[in-house]
Each structure stands twice: as C-alpha cells, then as structure tokens.
Amino acid sequence: MDLYSGHINKLIEELAALPGIGEKSAQRLAFYIINMPKDRVDKLSKTLMEARDKVRYCTECFTLTDQEKCPICSNPHRNHRQIMVVENSRDLAAYEKTGKYEGVYHVLHGCISPLLGIGPGDIKLKELMTRLEGDVDEVIISTNNSLEGETTAMYISKLIKPTGIRVTRIASGVPVGGDLENIDEVTLIRAFDGRTEL
Numbered sequence: 001m002d003l004y005s006g007h008i009n010k011l012i013e014e015l016a017a018l019p020g021i022g023e024k025s026a027q028r029l030a031f032y033i034i035n036m037p038k039d040r041v042d043k044l045s046k047t048l049m050e051a052r053d054k055v056r057y058c059t060e061c062f063t064l065t066d067q068e069k070c071p072i073c074s075n076p077h078r079n080h081r082q083i084m085v086v087e088n089s090r091d092l093a094a095y096e097k098t099g100k101y102e103g104v105y106h107v108l109h110g111c112i113s114p115l116l117g118i119g120p121g122d123i124k125l126k127e128l129m130t131r132l133e134g135d136v137d138e139v140i141i142s143t144n145n146s147l148e149g150e151t152t153a154m155y156i157s158k159l160i161k162p163t164g165i166r167v168t169r170i171a172s173g174v175p176v177g178g179d180l181e182n183i184d185e186v187t188l189i190r191a192f193d194g195r196t197e198l
C-alpha cells in the first residue's frame, strides 16, 4: 500500500539511496523539500546539476576541481617533487586544512580491496606511475590505516621501489580503520612528521 503519493515515494527512495541517509532521514528530507518555496527547490536542483556537470578530475593529481588543473597543482610555490598519495579528495582536504604540507597530492579514488573486487586497475595507480616518470623525490603514502589502506600502501611501495624514488608511509598515530578526514589536525601533522621509510 502506498502511504504517500508516488512522487514522494520516489523522492524518499532517491534520498535513502545516498550514503549515510536512512529511511527516516530520507522521509524527513523529502517532506522538507516538498514544503520548500519553489525557487529554493529550483536552486537546489540547479546546483546539483551544475556540480555534477562542471566538477571534474584534475589532469595531474585527479582530485575534484572546476578547472583543468586544481589550484594546488597549478601553484608554483608547492613542492612538485613531493607527492602525497591519498584515497580520496576528502583526505586531501584534511591534510590541506593543517596548512603544514607543501608538496602536491595524488588521489587514488579508492583503495585495493580483494574482498570488494577492487583491484589495482580500478584506482588511479597507473596515473601515479606515469607522474613518477618526471622529477619526483618522495612519495608519501597516506592511505587509511585500514586493511585495504595497508594492502594498497604495500602494493604501491613495491611498485615504486625499483624506480629508486623514496617511499614513505605516514605514522600510525591514526587509529586503525579511522578515516583520515575525521582525524584532528594535530594527529595528522604528527602522523606526517613521523612517517617512515617503506
């Protein structure tokens, strides 16, 4: 039996499919949206469409950006010979917020997970190796401290070792299974400063 109109059900269904939004929150949001002034709903849907259309990967580090090259990659004052490898743009943002890192990044967009069937070919690893053909002094692997993050770190370090480029891993001040984005800045800086050779 349909408790609500088909359109509301459809809206609840779409919202509930978003990460972190359960059935109850989806219902609350759906009713909120229905009661919003029409111009605000227009603005919201336009913002969604524009973000989806305009946002793309930086051609160098693969973070999400509005331009061909992100502001970090196009900044000549950053150290382009030091590359920090992170799982996603949110982790990049976490490190950027510390204001202490002067190098550039490489965003993998995931990590290797045999359990989920995600292999090295499914993340931006080939792209990282291409970048390393240029002048690079150090690759800092800052994947999360989860089983997948560790597997990915090991895999990358084995790939890079033969090139002679220094490979380091951030210290494990970061709790196991903890997402980098949820960790405070002091811990992040400590993890960075305490990085070890792989």
Ligand code: ZN
Pocket (backbone or CB within 6 Å): 058, 059, 060, 061, 062, 063, 069, 070, 071, 072, 073, 074
């Ligand atoms: Zn970039």
